[in-house]
Amino acid sequence: MLLYFLPFILRLVRFEQFKCRSLTPGEIKISQQVFGNLIDYSRVKIMNHPYLPWQSKHVIMAPSGYIHVRNLNYREDYSRESLSYQALFIHEMAHIYQHQCQINVLLKGAFLQSAYFLSLGKYNPYKYQFNPNKSFSTYNIEQQGDIARDIFLKKIPNIILNPKINR
Known part of the structure; x- marks a missing residue:
């Protein structure tokens, strides 16, 4: 009986509306300014659908390598968009880098967002005190995203690719 309705159900879902694409050469180029070749760019995909059903329309997420x-x-x-969109893209690429380094981005992100909401916004997981001698890996995942963004915007030096700091 279910097989009888399957074609109708599939038409309702409208799979053709979903997009999944690889990074463009421009997106790879701007990412390499921050991450060099630390990311396997061929494994990264961008999808036009939320990771979570309740994901806000303004939220972009990259907890699983996409x-x-x-x-x-x-x-x-994104490399052809405004500087602010490019910076947002770089923040998300930090989560791609973390995922490829075997960090559980979904779990750590959920913990940080819970801390933010439970503190009624008093704890900001994105806020960081930059120390040029501190390893990138010692910051939390959202701070790392904002650090990557600020490196891209040339507000701070690139500690991600500094071999003296990241051993």
Whole structure:
């Protein structure tokens, strides 16, 4: 009986609306400014659907090695967008880097977001005190994302690719 309705159900879901693409050469180029070749760019995908059903339309997530973005913020090439979109893209690429380093981004992100909401916004997991002699890996995952963004924006030196700090 279920097989009888399957074609109808599949048409309702409208799979053709979902996009999944690899990084563009431009996106790889701007990512390499921050991460060099520390990321396997060929494994990264960008999808125009949320990771979580309740994901806000303005939230972009990358907890599992892919970037999940709703249609509102989906772009065909983030390297051709405004500097603020490029910086947001770089923040998400930090989560891709973390995932490829075997960090459980979903679990750590959930913990940090819970701390933010339980503290009624008093704890900000994104806020960091930059120390040029401190290893990138000692910051939490959201701080790392914002550090990567600030490296891209040339606000701070690149500690990610500094071999003296990251041993």
